[in-house]
Amino acid sequence: xxxxxxxxxxxxxxxxxxxxxxxxxxxxxxxxxxxxxxxxxxxxxxxxxxxxxxxxxxxxxxxxxxxxxxxxxxxxxxxxxxxxxxxxxxxxxxxxxxxxxxxxxxxxxxxxxxxxxxxxxxxxxxxxxxxxxxxxxxxxxxxxxxxxxxxxxxxxxxxxxxxxxxxxxxxxxxxxxxxxxxxxxxxxxxxxxxxxxxxxxxxxxxxxxxxxxxxxxxxxxxxxxxxxxxxxxxxxxxxxxxxxxxxxxxxxxxxxxxxxxxxxxxxxxxxxxxxxxxxxxxxxxxxxxxxxxxxxxxxxxxxxxxxxxxxxxxxxxxxxxxxxxxxxxxxxxxxxxxxxxxxxxxxxxxxxxxxxxxxxxxxxxxxxxxxxxxxxxxxxxxxxxxxxxx
Amino acid sequence: xxxxxxxxxxxxxxxxxxxxxxxxxxxxxxxxxxxxxxxxxxxxxxxxxxxxxxxxxxxxxxxxxxxxxxxxxxxxxxxxxxxxxxxxxxxxxxxxxxxxxxxxxxxxxxxxxxxxxxxxxxxxxxxxxxxxxxxxxxxxxxxxxxxxxxxxxxxxxxxxxxxxxxxxxxxxxxxxxxxxxxxxxxxxxxxxxxxxxxxxxxxxxxxxxxxxxxxxxxxxxxxxxxxxxxxxxxxxxxxxxxxxxxxxxxxxxxxxxxxxxxxxxxxxxxxxxxxxxxxxx
Numbered sequence: 305x306x307x308x309x310x311x312x313x314x315x316x317x318x319x320x321x322x323x324x325x326x327x328x329x330x331x332x333x334x335x336x337x338x339x340x341x342x343x344x345x346x347x348x349x350x351x352x353x354x355x356x357x358x359x360x361x362x363x364x365x366x367x368x369x370x371x372x373x374x375x376x377x378x379x380x381x382x383x384x385x386x387x388x389x390x391x392x393x394x395x396x397x398x399x400x401x402x403x404x405x406x407x408x409x410x411x412x413x414x415x416x417x418x419x420x421x422x423x424x425x426x427x428x429x430x431x432x433x434x435x436x437x438x439x440x441x442x443x444x445x446x447x448x449x450x451x452x453x454x455x456x457x458x459x460x461x462x463x464x465x466x467x468x469x470x471x472x473x474x475x476x477x478x479x480x481x482x483x484x485x486x487x488x489x490x491x492x493x494x495x496x497x498x499x500x501x502x503x504x505x506x507x508x509x510x511x512x513x514x515x516x517x518x519x520x521x522x523x524x525x526x527x528x529x530x531x532x533x534x535x536x537x538x539x540x541x542x543x544x545x546x547x548x549x550x551x552x553x554x555x556x557x558x559x560x561x562x563x564x565x566x567x568x569x570x571x572x573x574x575x576x577x578x579x580x581x582x583x584x585x586x587x588x589x590x591x592x593x594x595x596x597x598x599x600x601x602x603x604x605x606x607x608x609x610x611x612x613x614x615x616x617x618x619x620x621x622x623x624x625x626x627x628x629x630x631x632x633x634x635x636x637x638x639x640x641x642x643x644x645x646x647x648x649x650x651x652x653x654x655x656x657x658x659x660x661x662x663x664x665x666x667x668x669x670x671x672x673x674x675x676x677x678x679x680x681x682x683x684x685x686x687x688x689x690x691x692x693x694x
Numbered sequence: 695x696x697x698x699x700x701x702x703x704x705x706x707x708x709x710x711x712x713x714x715x716x717x718x719x720x721x722x723x724x725x726x727x728x729x730x731x732x733x734x735x736x737x738x739x740x741x742x743x744x745x746x747x748x749x750x751x752x753x754x755x756x757x758x759x760x761x762x763x764x765x766x767x768x769x770x771x772x773x774x775x776x777x778x779x780x781x782x783x784x785x786x787x788x789x790x791x792x793x794x795x796x797x798x799x800x801x802x803x804x805x806x807x808x809x810x811x812x813x814x815x816x817x818x819x820x821x822x823x824x825x826x827x828x829x830x831x832x833x834x835x836x837x838x839x840x841x842x843x844x845x846x847x848x849x850x851x852x853x854x855x856x857x858x859x860x861x862x863x864x865x866x867x868x869x870x871x872x873x874x875x876x877x878x879x880x881x882x883x884x885x886x887x888x889x890x891x892x893x894x895x896x897x898x899x900x901x902x903x904x905x906x907x908x909x910x911x912x913x914x915x916x917x918x919x920x921x922x923x924x925x926x927x928x929x930x931x932x933x934x935x936x937x938x939x940x941x942x943x944x945x946x947x948x949x950x951x952x953x954x955x956x957x958x959x960x961x962x963x964x965x966x967x968x969x970x971x972x973x974x975x
Contacts, residue, residue: 383889386864393858411890420855421897428890 305335305375305405308364313559314401314416318388319532320355320562325385326528327353327564332436333412334376335367335405339560343436344381350567351525352438361559363400375405377430379412387414387426397422405430440565442552445543447513449480451503453533453540453555456482459501460527467499469569470526472542473518478505485520485569509539519544519551520569529553529564544568710737710773710805713765717801717816719952720758721786724779726930726950726960727754729923733779734832737805738772745835746779752920752964753836754927762956765802773805775829777812785825789818805829838963844939847874847908849881853931853948855902859883859894860925863918869967870918874938875911881936885918904933914942915967924948927960942966 309317320342324331328344328351335341339361343354359365388394400417409427416424442448449472459482463470469485483500505511533540533555544551548570555562714720727733727746736743741759760766789799802815814825863870867885874881880898884891898906924946928934931948938944946962 380889383887386862386889389862390858397858420900420902422855422900422902423893423895423897425893425895426890427892 305340305368305403306364306366307335307340307362307403309361309401309403310363310399312395313361314398315391315395316361316536316560317357317401318391318394319535320357320560321381321385321388322391323528323532323562324353324355325381327351327525329381330378331381331384332376332378332433333405333430334435337367340365340367340403345436345438346525351522352436352440352565353525353529353563354438355560355562357560358558375407376433376435377405377412378433379428379430383426383428384414387416387424387428438565440550440552440563442541442543442554442563445545445549445552447517447544448510448541449508449513450510450539450541451480451508453530453536453538455503455507456540457530457534459503460523460530462501463499463523467523469520470523471518471520472544474511474513474515475502476515478511478515479503480505480508480511481518510541513544517544519547521551521566525564525566526553529555529562532562547571707806708767708804709769709807710803711765711767712737712742712763712801712803714763714801714803715798716953717786717799719762719954719956719958720801721783721791722930722952723756723758723950723958723960724783724786726927726948727756728779728783728926729754731778731780732776732830733782734774734776734835736772736774737768739766739768741766744779747836748920748923749917750836751917752923752962753838754924754963755961757959757961759958762952762958773807774832775805775808775812776832777827777829781827782812782814785814785816785823785827788816788823788825789821836963838943838945838965840937840939840943840945840963842937844941845937845945846910846940847912848905848935848937849874849903849908850905850933850935851881851896852902852904853928853934855896855900856934857925857928860922860928863922864889864892865918865922867918869915870921871913871915872936872938872944873911873913874908874936876908877911880906880908905935912938912942914938914944916944916964917967920964921962924962927962931960 321331324342324344327346329347330344332343333340334343336356339356339358341354341356343352345352394416397418398416399419402413402415402417404413404415406413410429411427412430414426414428416426418424460470463482463484467484471481471483471485473481473483475481479502481500481502484498486498530540536555536557538555538557541554542551543554547568549568550565551568553564553566724733724744727744730746730748732746734745736745739760741757741762744756744758745753747753786801797818799816799818801817804813804815806813809829811826811828814823814827816823816825864885864887866887866889869886871884871886872882873879873884879893879895881896881903883894896903898908927946927948927950931950933949935947935949936944937947943966944962944964946964948960948962950958950960952958
C-alpha cells in the first residue's frame with residue numbers, strides 16, 4: 305500500500321487521527337479499493353469509529369502493490385498520533401505525507417516532507433490483524449438529526465470538560481436539547497449543577513424525531529468527531545433509536561466519510577420534565593412561557609447554578625445555540641426578555657397551572673427522579689470479534 | 695547606588711558586585727541550564743559562567759558576559775562558589791516571572807567571599823527585596839577537553855528547525871542518534887522507541903542550515919534523557935551550533951538574544967553513549 309497526501313489534506317488526516325485517538329488505543333489501518341480506512345474501537349467495545357478516505361483524497365493512492373495481497377494492520381494509536389502530534393506544526397510545516405505499508409519489513413512507514421527540505425521518517429511496527437467492522441446501519445434508525453458541526457460544537461462548549469455523558473433529545477417546540485447527564489448518586493453536592501443547551505429547529509438541516517425522544521451517550525467521543533467535523537466545516541448527522549441502542553454519528557463529504565458508533569444508556573432520565581415528556585408537558589407550560597414569580601426562592605437556593613447560567617449566556621454570545629439553563633422559573637438569566645415575552649402567546653396556554661417550584665427543582669436535580677423503566681435489553685455488540693472469521 | 699539599601703559596607707569589601715537593570719537578562723539564561731538543583735558560578739572580569747552537571751556525562755554552561763551588566767566588579771582574579779540554582783531563580787523572579795509590560799526588576803548582586811552568602815537586592819517600582827542565599831563549597835567541574843582543533847563535524851542551524859524535533863523526541867527511545875556526514879543523509883537525528891524508529895533528515899542545502907562543515911561520517915548515540923534538558927536552551931535560542939570531536943563528544947552551543955538584542959551563549963557538552971560500528975548505522 306502506498307498513498308500520498310498533500311497540502312491541507314495532511315491536516316485533515318491528522319485531525320481524523322486525533323479524533324480516533326479519543327476512542328481506542330489501537331488503530332486499524334486497511335487499504336481498500338474504495339479508499340483508506342482507519343478504524344478503532346474502545347477497550348470496552350462500547351464505541352467504534354471509522355474514517356474512510358476516498359482515493360481522490362490522495363494525490364496518489366495504491367491499495368495493493370501489484371501481485372501482493374492487500375495488507376491490513378493494527379498499530380498503536382499513540383505511535384501514529386505522535387506523527388501528527390501538533391496539528392499546528394503539521395499545518396505550518398508539512399507539505400507532503402507519504403504512507404506506505406511494507407509487508408516484507410513489517411513496518412508502516414510514514415514520511416513527512418516538511419518545509420526547508422526537512423524529512424521525517426517514522427517506521428512504525430505493526431501487527432497483522434483481521435478486519436475490524438462494526439455492524440450498524442444508519443438507515444435503520446428511526447430518528448435523525450443533522451446540523452452543521454459548528455452548531456453542535458458551540459452547544460457542547462459550555463459543558464464542563466470532565467463531564468462524562470450528555471443527553472440529547474427533542475424538547476418542547478421541537479427544540480433540540482443537550483443536557484449534562486448526572487449519574488444518580490447520593491452525594492450530589494459536587495454535581496449539583498445541570499447545564500442544558502437548547503437549539504431551535506431552524507438550526508437543523510434535518511430533524512426527524514418526535515418530541516420526547518432522547519439518548520444519553522459519552523461526550524468525549526462525540527467531542528472528538530465534532531472537532532473533526534468543525535475543522536472540516538462539515539455537517540454532522542446523528543442517527544438514533546431507543547435508549548440503549550447504539551447511536552450513529554456521521555460526517556460525509558465527497559472525499560471522506562466518518563462514522564462514530566456510540567453505545568447509549570439504556571436507562572435515560574429523559575422522563576424528567578426538563579425534556580418535556582408528555583405527561584409533564586401537560587402539567588408545566590413550556591420553558592419560555594414561565595413567568596418568574598419564584599425568582600428569589602430559587603436563586604438564593606442555588607446561587608452557583610445561577611451564576612453559571614449567566615456565564616453560559618455570556619459565553620455563547622454570537623452562538624445560535626440558546627443556552628437554556630433557565631429550565632425553571634428562577635434560573636432565567638436577567639438578560640432574557642421579560643417574564644411575558646412574545647413567546648408566551650405561541651405556547652399552549654390551555655394547560656393551566658405552574659408546578660410548585662420546589663417540585664420542579666427536585667426534578668431538575670433528579671433527586672426524586674427514578675427512571676420509569678429501564679429496558680434490560682442485551683448489551684449491543686458493536687464490533688465483531690477481531691479473532692472471528694476473516 | 696540606585697537601590698535604597700543600607701550600605702554598611704563599601705563596594706570594595708565585596709569580591710563580586712554586579713548590577714543589572716533588567717533581571718530577566720540573567721534569569722532567562724539561567725533557566726536555560728536549570729535541569730539540576732545546584733550550579734557552580736565562576737566570575738572573572740569578563741563575566742560570570744554558571745555550570746550545571748549531571749551524571750558525569752553532561753555539562754551545561756551559561757555565559758553572561760560583563761557587558762550585559764551595568765556594573766560589574768570582580769576584586770580577585772576569579773571568584774567561585776556553588777549555589778542552589780532553584781532558589782537563586784526563585785529569588786530572581788520574586789516579583790513575578792512575567793512582569794507587567796513597562797516595569798523592570800533591577801538587580802544588584804553582591805558576594806563578599808568564601809563562606810558568605812550571595813546577596814541579592816531586587817527592586818521593582820520602589821519596592822526592594824533583599825535575598826541572602828547561602829553559598830556552598832565549590833565542586834570541581836568536569837573538563838570535557840573539547841578542543842576546537844579536534845572538531846570533525848560542525849553544523850550551524852537556525853534553532854527553529856530543531857525546536858519541534860526536540861520537543862517531539864520519542865522519549866521511549868533510550869538514545870538519540872546523531873549522524874553527521876559529508877554525504878547523504880548529511881544530518882540525521884534518529885530515535886529507536888517502542889513504536890519503531892524515527893529519522894529526521896536535514897539536507898545540507900536547507901535554508902535552516904547556516905553552515906555545514908562535515909568532513910567525515912560520524913554516527914554517535916547520546917542518552918536522550920541527558921540531552922532532553924537542552925530543549926530549554928533551544929527554545930530560547932535563535933541559532934545552534936552542533937559540533938562533534940574525534941572522540942564523538944558532542945557540543946551544542948546556543949546563541950540567545952535577550953530583549954535588548956544582546957547576545958549570550960549557553961553550551962551543552964555530552965559524552966557519547968557507546969561506540970557504534972559503521973555497519974550498524
